[in-house]
Amino acid sequence: MTEAAYHFTDIAYLNDGNVRQRSAFRVLNDLEIMTALSSFDPLLVGTVPIEIDLPTSDLDIVCEFQDAAQFAERLVQEYRKYEDFVIKTQTVDQIERVVCNFTYEDWIFEIFGQPVPTLRQNGYKHMIIEYRILNILGNKAKEYIIDLKSGGLKTEPAFGKMLNLQGDPYQALLEMCEWDEERLRNYLKRIRSAY
Known part of the structure; x- marks a missing residue:
């Protein structure tokens, strides 16, 4: 996309x-x-x-x-x-x-x-990759992220937990932002059962 x-x-x-x-x-x-x-x-x-x-x-x-x-x-x-x-x-x-x-x-x-440029700032990139992830994983993932945030996690660490990201979730999500749709979907297929 x-x-x-x-x-x-x-x-x-x-x-x-x-x-x-x-x-x-x-x-x-x-x-x-x-x-x-x-x-x-x-x-x-x-x-x-x-x-x-x-x-x-x-x-x-x-x-x-x-x-x-x-x-x-x-x-x-x-x-x-x-x-x-x-x-x-x-x-x-x-x-x-x-x-x-x-x-x-x-x-x-x-x-x-x-x-x-605003389209290249990390805040925008984080939002876009999170949007792409949630579009693929659906409402259950969205509810899971909201629950984690309600429990005190910030947004990117909540995605890190849901996706089982290693290391700094802020940096990992920025790297994922560069992935094409096929690579992202293949990765997300492997983690669906984690939440």
Whole structure:
């Protein structure tokens, strides 16, 4: 399946989704986030788009910037008026990143930016491979992941447990993201009985 086949680049799909997805669609539109940040190519990623979120899950938005200070200034300008507003800039693996958090209504937002195209950022890649896995394995796998997350595991470690991944589940899922459909299906056939 090619990237063009995924529907996540336009948040309109949320309006036809479950209750939390429709709520997310409403607040994203209330705040006009995708429009306000359009020059930074924003993408909603994480658990809400693929329906494995918990009631406490946040809305994760990844962005691409060329100038960290300009991006941070835009975030301050747009979102400082909201509850729990925090913004920080840091460098990880020699890549500058800006993270902004705030609360609006019952949603916690995390806006993450770095000088990497959004379709190549790890948050997007993790969501896509998790989406592909769940599409193949079905609702039972989705329920299993939600149960593991309800028990305290983060999303990628929950997938690591379900798939019996060795080592760092974050890295293993990134590697799996590069697999073609046949390789992924063959791998998943071997682990179906694990959950």
